[in-house]
Amino acid sequence: MSDENKNSGTDMLDDADLxxxxxxxDMVAFESLVQKYDKRVFTIAASYVSSADDAKDIFQxxxxxxxxxxxxxxxRSEFSTWLYRITTNVCLTHTSRSKKRSxxxxxxxxxxxxxxxxxxxxxxxxxAHTDQRAMNAEISCRVEQALQVLSPQQRMVFTxxxxxxxxxxxxxxxxxxxxxxVKKYLFDATQRMREQLKEYVN
Numbered sequence: 001m002s003d004e005n006k007n008s009g010t011d012m013l014d015d016a017d018l019x020x021x022x023x024x025x026d027m028v029a030f031e032s033l034v035q036k037y038d039k040r041v042f043t044i045a046a047s048y049v050s051s052a053d054d055a056k057d058i059f060q061x062x063x064x065x066x067x068x069x070x071x072x073x074x075x076r077s078e079f080s081t082w083l084y085r086i087t088t089n090v091c092l093t094h095t096s097r098s099k100k101r102s103x104x105x106x107x108x109x110x111x112x113x114x115x116x117x118x119x120x121x122x123x124x125x126x127x128a129h130t131d132q133r134a135m136n137a138e139i140s141c142r143v144e145q146a147l148q149v150l151s152p153q154q155r156m157v158f159t160x161x162x163x164x165x166x167x168x169x170x171x172x173x174x175x176x177x178x179x180x181x182v183k184k185y186l187f188d189a190t191q192r193m194r195e196q197l198k199e200y201v202n
Contacts, residue, residue: 015079023071030070034063037080041087047163048091048156050144061090084174088160092152146196154189157182 013021013032021029038059045058065086073082147155156175160166168186172179 016075019070019073019075019079023073030067033066033079037083038063041083044084044087044160044164045091048159049094050148054094058087058090058094061094062087065090081173085176088156088174092156142197143193146193149196150189150192154185154192157185158189158193161186 013029015033015036018029018033018036022033041062042055042059045062046052046055049055049058062083066083069086073079147158150158153175157171160171160174161168166174168179168182171177172182175182177185
């Protein structure tokens, strides 16, 4: 049987069936699970970190953890909630490991020709063809820098709420927090973001 025919046999299965098959060692079922959620996981990672390479690292680590932990997964909760909880945990851990490196990459960019470092904001502005494009690039850069000021938890809540559109109760489930704690993180994050971007906020 070809891979295409194998995949077609799992296309109509729900998460529970795919999980049960994957737990028995069915790699096609596991790959089907990955394919159902890979875009969302990568989108969360990409909106949380500033580097595409970092997002790919997070993506890979998430599904390695899912693969290792799937046999112990019990169908008492939604697979998606469990998956996104792993995703948020990996994001938070990744940030604590690479905070210095990711912050430095926002401030400077190496020029391969002369070996000098130039502020990213300066490089973006110099490449802009109009004042509007330059302003948009500057704002985007400042927003990214402002996000770096937030604690990992604040940034995760802010990202899930404003970039991904999740409801507070959904975020609480992903991060294993109370809704009250999520609201507090979101409030504090919003206040800090407003302070960092006060020249752009009315």
